Amino acid sequence: MRHAGIPALLLWLAFATHLQALPAMIRLGYVNCAACHVTPQGGGLLNAYGRSIDEAQSLREGEYNPTTNAVIRALSWNGRITEDLRFVGQEQVSTSTNAPMLALFRGRFFYRTATEFGGGVRFSATVTGENESAARPGLAYEPAVRPTPVYVTSALFSWRVRQNLEFAAGRDQLPSGVNLPDLAIYVRSRNRLGYYDAPTQVKVFWWGRRYHVNPYFFGPAGNEQSGFHETGGGALAEFDVLGHGRTVAGVNALRGTSRRLDRTLIGPYARIGFGKWGILAEHDITSRTLLDSTPATFRQDASYVQVFRAVKEWLVPGIAGERLTVQRPYRESWIAGGLQLTARLTPQFTLSVSTRIQHNQLNGRTAPAVTLQLAMKTPN
Amino acid sequence: MNKLAVVLYLAAVPEVVFGAAVTAEGGTASFMVTTTVPGISVKGKSTALEARAEVQHNPEGLRLEKVEASLPVKSILTGMALRDEHMRSYIFTTDDGKIPDLRFEAGGTACAPQPGRTAEFSCQVSGALTMRGVTRPFSIPLKIRVENQAFRATGASTVKLSDYGIGQPSQFGVKTADEVQLHIEFTGKEAPDTITSGGRR
Numbered sequence: 388m389r390h391a392g393i394p395a396l397l398l399w400l401a402f403a404t405h406l407q408a409l410p411a412m413i414r415l416g417y418v419n420c421a422a423c424h425v426t427p428q429g430g431g432l433l434n435a436y437g438r439s440i441d442e443a444q445s446l447r448e449g450e451y452n453p454t455t456n457a458v459i460r461a462l463s464w465n466g467r468i469t470e471d472l473r474f475v476g477q478e479q480v481s482t483s484t485n486a487p488m489l490a491l492f493r494g495r496f497f498y499r500t501a502t503e504f505g506g507g508v509r510f511s512a513t514v515t516g517e518n519e520s521a522a523r524p525g526l527a528y529e530p531a532v533r534p535t536p537v538y539v540t541s542a543l544f545s546w547r548v549r550q551n552l553e554f555a556a557g558r559d560q561l562p563s564g565v566n567l568p569d570l571a572i573y574v575r576s577r578n579r580l581g582y583y584d585a586p587t588q589v590k591v592f593w594w595g596r597r598y599h600v601n602p603y604f605f606g607p608a609g610n611e612q613s614g615f616h617e618t619g620g621g622a623l624a625e626f627d628v629l630g631h632g633r634t635v636a637g638v639n640a641l642r643g644t645s646r647r648l649d650r651t652l653i654g655p656y657a658r659i660g661f662g663k664w665g666i667l668a669e670h671d672i673t674s675r676t677l678l679d680s681t682p683a684t685f686r687q688d689a690s691y692v693q694v695f696r697a698v699k700e701w702l703v704p705g706i707a708g709e710r711l712t713v714q715r716p717y718r719e720s721w722i723a724g725g726l727q728l729t730a731r732l733t734p735q736f737t738l739s740v741s742t743r744i745q746h747n748q749l750n751g752r753t754a755p756a757v758t759l760q761l762a763m764k765t766p767n
Numbered sequence: 768m769n770k771l772a773v774v775l776y777l778a779a780v781p782e783v784v785f786g787a788a789v790t791a792e793g794g795t796a797s798f799m800v801t802t803t804v805p806g807i808s809v810k811g812k813s814t815a816l817e818a819r820a821e822v823q824h825n826p827e828g829l830r831l832e833k834v835e836a837s838l839p840v841k842s843i844l845t846g847m848a849l850r851d852e853h854m855r856s857y858i859f860t861t862d863d864g865k866i867p868d869l870r871f872e873a874g875g876t877a878c879a880p881q882p883g884r885t886a887e888f889s890c891q892v893s894g895a896l897t898m899r900g901v902t903r904p905f906s907i908p909l910k911i912r913v914e915n916q917a918f919r920a921t922g923a924s925t926v927k928l929s930d931y932g933i934g935q936p937s938q939f940g941v942k943t944a945d946e947v948q949l950h951i952e953f954t955g956k957e958a959p960d961t962i963t964s965g966g967r968r
Contacts, residue, residue: 415846419806422941435939436804443849450849451939551805595805631799632808662846700847 410565410667411695411703414660416632419599420566425469425501426511426545427553427592428601429566432469432499438767441734446701451734470500473764481756493519507547513540523570523581528677528685528717529648530612532583540585553592558585558608562601562623564639564656564669565691571743573689573711573721574671578652579617579643583610586617597627599637611645619643621652633660639671649676668692685714701731720748737762787957789918791818794953796838803942811854815842818953822918828880829888829911834873836951840866857936858928861900870897871905878911886913892922901931907951918955925949 409420409429420429423437433441439451453466460466475495482488494517501511520534543557563580570582590603601623607616625637634657641652656669673687688711695705705727713719725743732738739762744755794816801808818836822829840859845851859866873894881887888911896905907924926947928935935943 416808416810417806422804422807436941439939440847443847448849596801596808599806632810697846 410567410658411660411665411697411705413633413635413658413667414663414665414697416660418597418627418632418635419594421551421553421592421594425509426543426555427594428559428562428590430560430568431511431513431541432471432501432767434469438734441731444700445731445733446699447733448700464502467503467505468500469502469767470498471765471767473497473499473762475760475762477758477760479756479758481754483754484752486754491519493517493521507553509545509547510543511545512542514538515540522583523576523579526577526717528675529579530615532581532608532610533612534583535610538583538585540582551594554589555592556589558587559590560585561588561605561621561641562590562603562639564623564637564654564671565658565667567667567691567693572691572707573709573723574654574669574691577687577689577711578654578671578673584608596632597630599623599625605643614647615645617643617645617648617650625656635659647678649678650674663697665695665697666692667695683716685717687711687713702728704728718749722746722748735764735766787822789820789822789955789957791816791918791920791953791955794818794951796843796949796951798843798947798949800947801944803944804940807941809845809850809943811843811845811851813838813842813844815839816951816953818920818955820955822957827877829878829890829913831876831878831890831892832874834871834876834892834894836871838869840868853936853938858933859899865900867897867900871895878909881910887911888913896926898926898931899933903930907949916957918957919953920955921950921952923948923950 412423417423419427421427423433423440424430425432425434435451435453442449442451454460463469473496475497477493478490479493480488480490496516498514499512501509503509514537516537520536522531522534525531539558541557541559543555543559545553545555547553560580561584563575563578567575570576570580575581586605586608588603588605590601593600602620603622604620606618611617619642621639621641623637623639625635628634628636636657637655639652639654639656641650643650650673652671652673654669654671657666659666669691671689673689674684675687676682676684690710691707693705693707695703697703707725707727709721709723711719711721723743723745725741727739727741729737729739739760741758741760742756743758744753746753793814795812795814796816797810797812799808799810816836816838818834820834821832823832840855843851843854845854855866861867871894873892876890876892878888878890881889889908890911891906891908893904893906895902905924905926907922909920909922912919926949927945928947929945935945937943
């Protein structure tokens with residue numbers, strides 16, 4: 388049963404997003420996401436400053452000029468509504484030891500919107516449609532959520548009380564350490580941070596020049612399997628250690644309970660940047676307790692490290708290594724590594740190619756994969 | 768007779784007074800400026816700092832004379848090409864479209880030895896900094912370490928843009944602070960043939 392998870396893992400890999408991590412902005416002294424993104428958790432729509440950075444870091448290195456078209460201004464409520472359509476197309480070729488080659492094309496559309504109502508109140512949402520679902524791997528102790536072709540990955544009401552304090556309620560992915568957009572990496576896929584994991588939640592973001600604190604409370608998203616509707620809370624806290632905006636260390640702590648499974652996660656992480664180089668690292672320790680007739684507690688360790696170098700601002704290669712171990716009775720031991728190259732041609736077009744090789748240390752099977760991805764979005 | 772006395776004196780106390788022209792090329796100058804948005808600060812760096820001074824050893828420590836430093840604006844990089852362009856345009860370009868180098872000049876400065884460290888000295892170098900063609904008084908504390916014939920100097924200070932008539936740059940709601948933190952670091956070498964006041968080590 389444990390090894391039968393390989394095809395599922397390959398399918399999951401097939402929809403990994405290998406966009407160059409926005410945490411990589413640490414190399415330029417951006418210690419948090421709120422500077423460039425509409426929501427302080429990062430990901431999703433960019434604010435005007437973020438769009439100017441997006442443009443500046445693309446191959447064409449242009450200036451961002453907000454539209455002055457009267458019709459568009461009126462339709463966007465004089466700039467209060469930000470929205471775009473995004474498409475990510477991905478062709479992946481993968482295999483594993485003694486398994487046939489698998490070629491797969493997946494396409495996913497996103498509609499992303501955010502409306503500022505004034506007084507710091509905002510509603511933001513992301514709706515997704517796809518041709519193939521890609522749930523995170525189902526595990527013996529934690530089944531995958533039920534995917535749907537159309538899914539609301541985020542719907543949040545937010546209130547930015549001050550420039551550095553925001554409350555948010557709705558559904559979204561939970562806050563996470565280095566916050567990479569690649570959902571296939573162990574620190575995400577094995578900790579309920581998959582694509583369809585959008586728990587109902589209330590969270591607070593409080594940040595300053597050297598700190599970022601993010602407590603959160605969450606309940607079920609509604610698409611979990613019976614007995615796994617999780618409720619809990621946690622907090623993410625990080626600090627710019629040297630005060631130069633390039634050495635952020637933090638920890639994410641979470642406790643979740645459901646009728647059949649409890650889990651506790653402690654995840655230290657770091658984002659370090661120096662010149663054109665950067666390092667992203669995270670190690671998540673998850674203790675799970677199955678609450679069936681014979682409760683079993685076992686530990687999972689998931690590690691991730693990535694080293695990247697911005698050869699050009701728009702061209703960023705990186706190399707990543709991962710490790711996953713799960714204790715008995717669900718023993719697993721995986722190592723993985725890969726290369727990736729991301730080219731931001733324009734703010735609207737990003738091309739990336741990546742390789743990833745996973746090796747199961749228990750049965751000796753290896754699963755390599757090569758992925759070509761094109762991400763497109765409409766201007767805003 | 769007087770000359771003989773001087774020679775005998777210098778021979779007996781060889782490190783009392785001597786001076787040398789010290790030049791540094793490829794020094795590092797970096798800056799950091801905060802912005803109105805928490806989480807964004809702008810940093811830049813140049814490795815083209817050039818400095819020159821006459822250095823004299825005396826019983827009280829070091830004495831710096833004729834301190835001159837310059838930094839080509841085009842050598843300052845922030846890691847983002849467009850931001851570099853903005854910086855040159857908003858900060859360093861004069862009304863007539865020129866981008867003059869940053870220049871610093873100072874007169875005599877005494878550097879005292881650090882307590883318990885015979886090869887380390889500290890001093891406050893006060894002079895004039897010229898930026899975008901505007902010259903204003905500027906002062907920077909320097910720490911100097913003497914190793915063989917090399918002088919390794921580090922210093923940090925703050926520049927107020929408004930002192931030079933420069934407005935705080937702003938980009939889509941993100942505005943930099945008026946005060947820019949500077950840090951410099953360079954290693955200068957004595958040129959043996961330019962010893963200016965005799966003596967020997």
